[in-house]
Amino acid sequence: MNKVKDLEEITGYFRDNQSIMIGGFLCVGTPELLVDALVKKGVRDLTIIGNDTGYPDRGIGKLIVSGQTKKAIVSHIGTNKETGRLMNTGELEVDLVPQGTLAERIRSAGAGLGGFLTPTGVGTIVEEGKQTLTIDGKKYLLELPLKADIALLKAWKADKLGNLVYRRAARNFNPLMAFSAELVIVEAEEIVEVGELDQDEVVTPGTLVDIIVKA
Amino acid sequence: MSDRRELIVKRVAAFFNEGDLVNLGIGMPTMVANYIPPEANVMLQSENGFIGIGPSPEPGTEDKDTVNAGGIPATIIPGGACFDSATSFALIRGGHVDATVLGALEVDEAGNLANWVVPGKLVPGMGGAMDLVTGAKKVIIAMEHTTKDGSPKILKKCTLPLTAVNAVDYIVTELGVMEVTSDGILLTEIAPGVTVEEIQSKTEAKLIISDNLKTM
Structure with a gap:
């Protein structure tokens, strides 16, 4: 099984209406080449899940500016x-989620959980429409898991089985998203032979990764 | 930095205990780092995924993978640690962060905080702010006492959408230091040259004056 593919080969996986998770925090740890491939393919009505919408010319921002994101x-x-502009004109729906809740919703989906209880957002507009539970006198919101059709991730090093190592603050949402999408595509700065990564340093087990592209 | 801002951030820095893990918000709170004495061994968390924020990198030595939660190039000190976003927010929500310092649009006498949205005007999103103020053991608001046009920001009841309910512990402004108690807002310190009457006139909430009022 060869997981290492050329960038051109992955565009065949992109379709209209897909939900796509994209790693990164203000574009650090965002797979820019994979995002560019998605922009180039021109698929539309996408649901994009990520920490933020980046900058207009970088990261997820490119998929906002291109009008491909629903x-x-x-x-x-x-x-x-x-x-903000597209949200105000009604061309883009934006679901703002507290960052810790977003991370945990993604983690829950990949960990087989039906949701989790968090105190974050209690008494705010985040609570609206959500089930609440009081445990030991403290009120919590029930937050539900969040999964996607595809995850586009960025790693520092990948071996050819897809075992991943991240660097510094570029880790962020990437290891969580590796668990919670049907198809996991990784852009790696370096692709090494199996055995070159120490098993103890691997953060994302290769079994979760379907495709590796060289950055 | 203006004198009033310097007064605020210096005072905030004195809140921390030795060995505390602290998360500083974007803007004025970030500047608090410059006033924490090294011997306090305070570690700073960056919610994008590490503990151990160091000094800003020298121009030309920035590392593309090392930025703070505002996306600004940062450094990580020896003894720091990197982790994913779920771990970062487990630290935050789980009460492992001793203190967080954030700015505010409004704070009220019940300790409610509004600092993430002005409907119809400013909708940046809450980022990690809701988790931070809900989970950190001590929530310190560092802000100028009034809005630019002089309107009070410390209110009887917040008017903007809330970030969290009953979450604020301390408020530090250029006029004084206040503690949110179950009875209301207690003025514990007052800036040099400021009178109780002046600070009350710029505060909508009724201040309780500490019997032991000190100079800030």
Whole structure:
């Protein structure tokens, strides 16, 4: 099984209406080549899940500016004015989720959980429409898992089985998303032979990764 | 940095205990780092995924993978640690962060905080702010006492959408230091040259004046 593919080969997996998770935090740890491939393919009505909508010319921002995104599920849009503009004109639906809740919803989906209880958002508009539970006198919101059709991830090193190592703050949402999408595509800065990564340093087990592309 | 801002961030830095893990918000709170004495061994968390924020990198030595939660190039000190976003927020929500410092649009006498949205005007999103103010053991608000046009920001009841309910512990402004108690907002310290009457006139909430009022 060869997981290492050329960038051109992956565009065949992209379709209209897909939900796509994209790793990164303000574009650090975002697979820019994979995002570019998605922009080039021109598929539309996408639901994009990520920490933020990046900058207009970088990261998820490119998929906002291109008009391919129907809905964005993110924690922050302040660095991309185009997101706010499209939201105000009604061309883009934005679901703002507290960052810790977003991370845990993604983790839950990949961990086989039906949701989790968090105190974050209690008494705010985040609570609206959600079930609440009181445990030991403290109120919690029931937050549900979040999964996607495809995850586009960025790693520092990948071996040819897809075992991944991240670097510094570029890890962020990437290891969580590796668990919670049907198809996991990784852009790796370096692709090494099996055995070159120490088993103890691997963060994402290769079994979760379907395709590796060289950055 | 203006004198009033310097007064605020210096005072905030004195809140931390030795060995605390602290998360500083974007803007004025970030500047608090410059006033934490090294011997305090305070570790700073960056919610995008590490503990151990160091000094800003020298121009030309920035690392593309090392930025703070505002996306600004950062460094990680020896003894730091990197982790994913779920772990980062487990630290935050789980009460492992001793203190967080954030700015505010409004705070009220019940400790409610509004700092993430002005409907119809400013909708940046809450980022990690809701988790931070819900989970950190101590929530310190560092802000200028009034809005640019002089309107009070410390209110009887917040008018903007809330970030969290009953979450604020301390408020530090250029006029004084206040503690949110179950009875209301207690003025514990007052800036040099400021009178109780002046600070009350710029505060909508009724201040309780500490019997032991100190100079800030």
